[in-house]
Amino acid sequence: MPVQHIIFGRPVSLRMPPRRIQAVLFLVFLCASGILLFGAPTSVDVPSVQQISDAVKNPKLPSVPKLPNPFRPSAHEPPPVQANSTDGKAKWYSDWTWRNPFSSSITLDENRAVLPPLMKRTPVYTFYELDTKKDKAVLKAENQLLLTWRRAWWAKGFKPVVLGRPEAEHNPLYRLLQTKKLKPALERDVTRWLAWGSMGSGILSNYLAVPMAAYEDPLLSYLRRGDFPKLTRFEGLNSGLFYGPQNAISDVIKVALDNPDLEKELSLTSAVPADALAVDNQGASIAYYEPTVINTKYKAVADALGSPLSAAGLTALQQLINAHLQTTWQNTFSAGISIVKPGKHMSELIAPAIDIARNLTACAASPIPFSCPPNLPKCHPCNPSHHLLISTLPVFRNSTKELFSIGTVPHPYTFASLHHQKDVLDPRYIRRDLKDRDPWLAFTTKELLGTAVSAATRVVRFKDAVAAEYGQAHSLWLTAERESHEDLDWIFGFELPRDHVRDGKSETPVPGPERRPRVKEENEDAAKPTEAELEVERRLLQKARSAINSKVKQQIVVKEAVEAWNLADTEAWRFARAWSARRRVERRKWEEEEKEFAGAEGGRGGGRWGRWFERGR
Numbered sequence: 001m002p003v004q005h006i007i008f009g010r011p012v013s014l015r016m017p018p019r020r021i022q023a024v025l026f027l028v029f030l031c032a033s034g035i036l037l038f039g040a041p042t043s044v045d046v047p048s049v050q051q052i053s054d055a056v057k058n059p060k061l062p063s064v065p066k067l068p069n070p071f072r073p074s075a076h077e078p079p080p081v082q083a084n085s086t087d088g089k090a091k092w093y094s095d096w097t098w099r100n101p102f103s104s105s106i107t108l109d110e111n112r113a114v115l116p117p118l119m120k121r122t123p124v125y126t127f128y129e130l131d132t133k134k135d136k137a138v139l140k141a142e143n144q145l146l147l148t149w150r151r152a153w154w155a156k157g158f159k160p161v162v163l164g165r166p167e168a169e170h171n172p173l174y175r176l177l178q179t180k181k182l183k184p185a186l187e188r189d190v191t192r193w194l195a196w197g198s199m200g201s202g203i204l205s206n207y208l209a210v211p212m213a214a215y216e217d218p219l220l221s222y223l224r225r226g227d228f229p230k231l232t233r234f235e236g237l238n239s240g241l242f243y244g245p246q247n248a249i250s251d252v253i254k255v256a257l258d259n260p261d262l263e264k265e266l267s268l269t270s271a272v273p274a275d276a277l278a279v280d281n282q283g284a285s286i287a288y289y290e291p292t293v294i295n296t297k298y299k300a301v302a303d304a305l306g307s308p309l310s311a312a313g314l315t316a317l318q319q320l321i322n323a324h325l326q327t328t329w330q331n332t333f334s335a336g337i338s339i340v341k342p343g344k345h346m347s348e349l350i351a352p353a354i355d356i357a358r359n360l361t362a363c364a365a366s367p368i369p370f371s372c373p374p375n376l377p378k379c380h381p382c383n384p385s386h387h388l389l390i391s392t393l394p395v396f397r398n399s400t401k402e403l404f405s406i407g408t409v410p411h412p413y414t415f416a417s418l419h420h421q422k423d424v425l426d427p428r429y430i431r432r433d434l435k436d437r438d439p440w441l442a443f444t445t446k447e448l449l450g451t452a453v454s455a456a457t458r459v460v461r462f463k464d465a466v467a468a469e470y471g472q473a474h475s476l477w478l479t480a481e482r483e484s485h486e487d488l489d490w491i492f493g494f495e496l497p498r499d500h501v502r503d504g505k506s507e508t509p510v511p512g513p514e515r516r517p518r519v520k521e522e523n524e525d526a527a528k529p530t531e532a533e534l535e536v537e538r539r540l541l542q543k544a545r546s547a548i549n550s551k552v553k554q555q556i557v558v559k560e561a562v563e564a565w566n567l568a569d570t571e572a573w574r575f576a577r578a579w580s581a582r583r584r585v586e587r588r589k590w591e592e593e594e595k596e597f598a599g600a601e602g603g604r605g606g607g608r609w610g611r612w613f614e615r616g617r
């Protein structure tokens with residue numbers, strides 16, 4: 001008699017249950033007995049159906065939510081505190097489980113957000129030798145160039161390191177160099193390689209070689225992976241950029257030092273056989289401002305540089321590179337900047353975002369306005385009368401990779417207070433009148449996700465927009481903890497123009513107030529708010545900020561009630577806050593490690609000198 005099998009409530013009629021069905025049945029049995037033996041996993045560590053189906057639909061996501069381990073006790077310990085994982089009130093835990101909708105299900109701490117693991121930064125080295133006999137102003141200008149180089153590489157996800165002679169001295173091969181009598185330029189080149197060789201695998205860059213391309217450019221993505229099987233140079237970049245593994249670097253130095261005709265050569269690479277280095281012809285994402293390039297393409301800077309190099313010329317070169325980095329950014333985001341502005345009465349809330357957008361689309365001071373970087377001769381130079389479009393949108397738009405988004409993530413208290421124009425929120429009002437939960441996320445992700453998905457799905461998508469590799473390269477999310485100018489410079493990789501009339505001597509067309517980029521409003525309440533309305537917004541914003549940070553018990557109760565009512569909006573706010581705090585801490589930590597080096601002070605002009613300036617070699 002045929003057996004009537006029932007699987008998941010549906011009858012299946014089979015003469016002979018095939019192996020697969022048997023396996024499924026066995027699995028179901030295992031699960032059932034697992035649940036009987038160990039109790040059902042609590043909601044704490046089970047990813048939602050939606051999450052799992054998201055992960056299944058989108059298999060290229062690098063991390064799938066961790067599946068519950070049936071053998072794990074259901075009450076887990078909070079994960080250990082990681083080094084450098086707090087800043088002010090923000091706390092975080094870096095882990096692959098970051099795509100869980102609610103961090104506290106992992107950290108067991110309301111205030112501790114789960115962030116994606118910190119990306120490992122591939123080191124990019126440059127060599128700089130201080131010559132204290134040089135004029136102070138020249139040293140300062142060189143320092144600014146190093147800073148520009150560091151910022152540009154940092155923003156593309158690398159770890160820039162400035163090396164000097166001490167690193168070369170650590171290389172056992174340095175003794176061999178000392179036995180030779182070489183011309184200063186060649187001696188310096190060999191020393192540079194020795195310094196690189198003492199560090200390990202990585203990239204060696206001249207500090208006049210900077211990345212000028214989109215973050216996701218294939219060469220930059222390749223270099224970021226940091227897996228370098230062969231010592232390689234670039235077609236057309238001369239000695240601007242190399243990458244390779246440590247043993248190959250040492251080998252090539254040995255070959256060069258063994259060359260009896262070494263002293264006749266101009267550089268280390270010309271002293272080794274041509275096939276000692278592989279050649280990469282994909283170097284077009286790197287701009288290398290070597291002397292021949294400056295002489296042929298940037299005459300005004302070449303003239304200012306003179307010989308020996310003048311401080312004014314070096315400063316002009318620094319300005320030129322900085323302006324080109326910004327032009328490259330503007331060309332990458334040719335569809336302009338969209339300011340995320342969901343809800344009503346948010347003009348004051350997003351004012352800092354507009355300020356940043358204006359500065360990003362403004363033209364930087366440059367000794368040669370309307371010029372293009374050497375690697376992008378066909379760029380669209382920054383033109384003060386044709387700025388990129390800045391528009392405010394009631395949603396987050398993710399339609400094209402040429403659009404950059406700047407969002408402002410309000411605390412749900414702030415959002416409610418502005419949106420409903422309420423001075424004071426109290427628990428009764430929250431229960432009775434704030435009908436919709438998580439309104440900010442619902443508005444923000446409406447275009448992406450429609451209206452029929454859960455808040456948990458929205459918050460996971462929002463986290464992607466902030467912190468996934470694509471998201472972080474195409475958007476910036478501000479929170480109450482504002483980014484400083486300095487933070488922004490390191491995020492974008494160039495110094496944002498901030499005082500357009502600062503440099504009176506610059507020939508740059510200075511955009512006056514009327515020439516400042518205009519902002520296009522696509523909001524429903526597009527009517528420009530009056531000054532009186534803005535004043536109300538400012539007052540509410542200020543009150544909300546102090547209410548959130550208040551230590552008065554009654555206020556804390558209200559704040560917590562708003563948070564409990566808007567769990568997903570609160571999670572979004574904490575996540576964005578932790579994300580930007582971690583980014584800041586990561587940079588500060590690296591600056592701490594590096595502050596001994598030249599170009600590290602991060603300040604604009606002045607600040608403390610690095611060890612090169614103190615040691616006086």
Ligand SMILES: *[C@@H]1O[C@H](CO)[C@@H](O)[C@H](O)[C@H]1NC(C)=O
Binds near residue numbers: 398448461462470471
């Ligand atoms: C935005 O679009 C890009 C490219 O289409 C995609 O990879 C990314 O996941 C999207 N981001 C979000 C938050 O949906």
Ligand SMILES: *[C@@H]1O[C@H](CO)[C@@H](O)[C@H](O)[C@H]1NC(C)=O
Binds near residue numbers: 485499
């Ligand atoms: C933008 O530029 C203005 C002056 O043009 C300056 O006051 C402001 O601080 C700048 N903002 C940022 C974020 O750089």
Ligand SMILES: *[C@@H]1O[C@H](CO)[C@@H](O)[C@H](O)[C@H]1NC(C)=O
Binds near residue numbers: 084589592
């Ligand atoms: C990182 O942690 C170390 C040791 O805990 C501490 O000395 C250092 O100051 C921290 N750095 C930052 C930037 O917080």
